[in-house]
Amino acid sequence: MRFLECSGTPYEVGYQHGQTFAPQVRRCYDVYCHFPGTPAAEIDLLLDETEAAHRPHFPNLLAEIRGIADGAGMPYHDVLLLNFYADIVGERAPHCSNIGVAASPDGPLIAKTVDLKESEREFLFVQKVVPQEGQPYVHYVSMGTIWTEAGVTAAGLGHVCSGLVGRARVAGGVSVMALINMAFLSPCETVTQALGLLSQYEVAKWGATLLLADDAGDLALIEMLPGSKAIRRTQNQDDLLLHTNHAICAETRGMMGDADLAEKYGYGELIGNSGARYRNLLHLAPQVEHTCAGLQNVLRDHAASGAICQHGAAELHSAAGIVIAPRWRTMWGTLGYPCQGEFIPFTP
């Protein structure tokens, strides 16, 4: 299991991350950051604009990114571009399946697969952070980045997320991954506080859906796309919130990138794959036991159509399976296919 504990200021946390995984951070940059057809000067202009949009609101994240760069011995510019490229140029294929259960013997539960391309799997790791200020937390994150996939804080706030494709870039918008990171790691301790923070910002280009759950028993889903957001709260004990990689709320559905855009960025197959996974979740989730073990079994599912544990269809490989019980401040996760790995408990 790739696991790293970091502590200190945001810069120091980043530095420990960058120093520990320096070769992988360099490789990660090489995997993601090539944009044929877009002049470097144009990218640099957009990157400057993006940094300026984040500076007033997310200084801690920029400090963490600077720390990663210094720790890995790379230019700040390159690590900044690695973190924000999908918000300014190019596209990162949307991925992952999410499940939220309103009530279980362990309070609300949230779960997900982390679906990645084969070339991306080596970059995923579990990081525990004891920050100088704020709540300790543990999360899954990609090397060289602040792209948090799932996590839980010592205050009992948990999140899992999955990608959505937006239509067009909104100038002055913020990175959806920066936003999720801040909602999760900021002083927010409850779902209501996190939704309040997320609602204040406009997403730049890359979209996402987030499932949030807290110690008090609250569970919510928020879809975020450039120009639109939608929130769903649970009303009843048997409520489920499910999500793959297409918008399911009426308010956001029209703001998704279309099939032509998906083809252009090379993940046309994902649209059908996402629909099949969603239909399978609609079928599976009400049937299984609403317990940590029951959700782990959903993450191991290999249905002929819409397998939740993915082994290469549409270039998706389930690099981890994760179940979070905010009440116990515990995240159980695999590193590797959920069908093959043991779910290991992590606490902040």
Ligand SMILES: [Zn+2]
């Ligand atoms: Zn499998």
